[in-house]
Amino acid sequence: MKSFIFKYRCTKETHLPRSNGYMVYSALCRWVQGTDLEFDFHTADGPPPYAISDMISGDGSSLSIDWSSPKVILKPGDWAFFRLSLLTPEMERSFVDTVAPRDITIANQPEMVLDSILGPGSSPLAMSISSEALFAGAPEAKDITLAFRSPAGFNSQGRQIPFPMPELVFSSLLWRWRRFFNDDRWSGLEDRLSQINISRYDLKSVVANGKGGAMHKGCVGRCRYDLKPLSLVDRKAIHCLGAFGAFAGVGYKTGQGLGQVEVL
Structure with a gap:
């Protein structure tokens, strides 16, 4: 099992719904199109072999969210991130071999620029264990x-x-x-x-x-x-x-x- 942090820098003010995981999921489905991961992201048979967080304001060190606010408001220069956890060795290999070099845009928001993908050990939330x-x-x-x-x-x-x-x-x-x-x-x-x-x-x-x-x-x-x-x-x-x-x-x-x- 491995978790990865997708870290973004905001270039201008951006508003996202507080609950926005479905937007992240849609972006990931586009991202993996044509790769070995495409089938796994669209499987309907049982639980998904992955888990996705919302897009969260911050540097990728905490999943804590203020649920009293209906929106995520990002200012120019702010950091935001989401976490992707892969549960099977097959997904891990496909991710590293064919997908990681690609860029990914969230909810048609070009002002949110992917800065880096942090692998296990490079962030408190990026983990790896059997x-x-x-x-x-x-x-x-x-x-x-x-x-x-x-x-x-x-x-x-x-x-x-x-x-x-x-x-x-x-x-x-x-x-x-x-x-x-x-x-x-x-x-x-x-x-x-x-x-x-x-x-x-x-x-x-x-x-x-x-x-x-x-x-x-x-x-x-x-x-x-x-x-x-x-x-x-x-x-x-x-x-x-x-x-x-x-x-x-x-x-x-x-x-x-x-x-x-x-x-x-």
């Missing part, structure tokens, strides 16, 4: 706190659920983990997720804009999950999945800016 190393480094602590940096929402029985219930969060991550790593070491874990409790939260509901006026309900903020009812083996699994979420995202529309999450 699934084996992620599992080996996972603790067995009795709780885990997740920070939802962009709206996290979930589909359940045809409804949008804008609250990070434990079963929804960790079943979403478990599904992705098994999908991309073909790893069944946590047999039956999905049946034990209901034992996890929420011990504390500080969340705000947010409606994210999508393509064509679509609206996606979600939440941002922090949530602490109590893992004490679980075995040590299951606690380690949950911590591993939480760390995996920093790459894969959680919930729906992770390929369009939603569900960006970090472990605190």
